[in-house]
Amino acid sequence: MKVLLAGIAGSLARQVALQLRDNGHEVIGIDRRPWRDAPKGITVHAVDIRKRAAEDVFRKARPECVVHMATINALTAGGEERARINVGGTRALFEHAKNHGVKHFIFVGRHTYYGAGPDSALYHTEDEPPQGMGMFPELADLIAADLFAANALWREPKLVTSILRLVYTLGPSQQGTLASFLRGKRVPMVLGYDPLFQYLDETDAARGVALSVDQRPRGIFNVAGPHPVPLSTIIGQTSRTAVPLPEMLLRQLLGRFGFPNLPRGALEHIKYPIVVDGKAFREATGFVHKVDEVEVLRNYRLLTGG
Amino acid sequence: MARDDSIHDLVNRLELPFNALGVDPYGISKRHLVTFFGVLGWFYRNYFRVHAQGLEHVPPRGRAMLVGNHSGGYALDGALVIASMLLEMNPPRLAQGMVERFINMLPIGSLWSSRTGQFTGLPEHAERLLFDDRLLMVFPEGAKGTSKLHKDRYSLVDFGTGFVRLALKTKTPIVPLGFVGTGDAVPTIYNSAFIGKLIGVPYVPFTPYGIAAPLPVPCQVHYGAPMIFEGTGDEDDSVIKGYVDEVKARIAQLIVDARAARRMRLGGGTS
16 A cells, blocks of 8 residues: 655654555655655655645655654744644645545654643543643644544544554654653652653554554554553663752753753653553554563663663 | 561552552552551551451452541541551552542652552542452542541531442442541641641641641541442432432441440540
8 A cells, every 4th residue: 555654754753664664565755854764665755744745745646545743742843833834734734635535644643642730640541632731832733733633533534534642652763752851861850759651662653553554543542552650760770860859940950051941841741640541542453562661661771871 | 467467578469460660550669659558557556556347348359449437637547548458458458549639739749649559539540440440448528528627526527429420330339437536646626728728738737736746546447348339320419319328327337336446445435
């Protein structure tokens, strides 16, 4: 099957592309960032998803399935431009999909949209609204993109739409929110808080997305694997040192002295857990993770020289 | 009897699905449980000298809901019920309370409640834990129960009704319990909402001797026979209210029994 992968140069998307190719699909990628050593059998078009050239790729290639991994998740990325890409880009991809005979659309989002807070429940299910923007307004564009994609479920009845909300990923690319957070030898924590973090090995996450291409599950799905573990355990098991700081101090330090310049809402994500229930996705696709929570951390420790 | 086992062994005998790191799917950590019960167990055995009766009524496995009364300033009784389930049950069980929201907003409080399985009292949490065959602990009086003054320590205030709907929906037996003693351990004469607001809690209790540090008062807890109601959880409020009143009446009787037993134990002294 012809699969168009938007945002193919992203670290997780590259792994999805390889898995799709190995599963016998023809992969066509678009991304404004280059993938210089893209392997054989994967065509990459250096176009912006919002530009006319992107539509031309649809017109010529006539993909049957679109995998949208072109949202920008980095919190340090600029606000307005990011919002235009995330919301405008998602809209453009749906337009092209509708106009050029696409049968299946997969939106790859994140579990963080559910939001973290003192009174949010462990194990969010797909019937809960994403509430991330309350404490964390910087997530608004991503949540808008997710909800816009989800309403294609009734807006475009002929198109099978899968909304995937992926937990954090860890793996060889060392990219992603959790990997960025673990970049240094010392990792800040909020004193007196130790939230659960839920993650998947990168290859498992990529396999989950690739599996959706074959299984075509219709609806919204949390994609999760092993059980979550406390942040302090992740830090310890990857041979880093936790540095618990009082919240007031940590707020002042953000963006200074080498601390990441994160929006304040991001602190909620290291105070309270975001844990999702991945049961619906497992049932719809038969997805089973291969790397457990302990192994993911051990691999990451070895990888990062811990 | 389980009382002689070390805390470490008791935690190891908990029938919870801990992973290789000693953490269960909800983030309950063996290491934290050992520390938590190390402290709590000492208070249970030596400081409050808790006597538990009717433990045979608590199912050794499978979902169940412990439903009891509050007295004495803060949820000390809840902590001691949790201790009794670990120290006196065979196999030991972890009772999981439904905690007031503010606990999770406080540093340290958030960490320790999360690691010991004492989660914010959300319907989602309660339901999920019961479907997972856990032992849930509910005090339907809520914060109104802990804010009882000393003179009202044996009375019951209004019960919430959510716990009965949940028990019906999840087909969970309700084990009623009557707890006495904590009302004397923390003899509240006044609750200050103002000071509470300053430090981020609903109220701060005061005693005749000032701060609400608990006195070493013997406590008594009586567990009653499980109550099983038939239904779906979607009944009219009036029906639910009837079940709630049944549970409340049983708890009131258990309080009377526990008071009598405690009086006997203390040699006919005041109770």
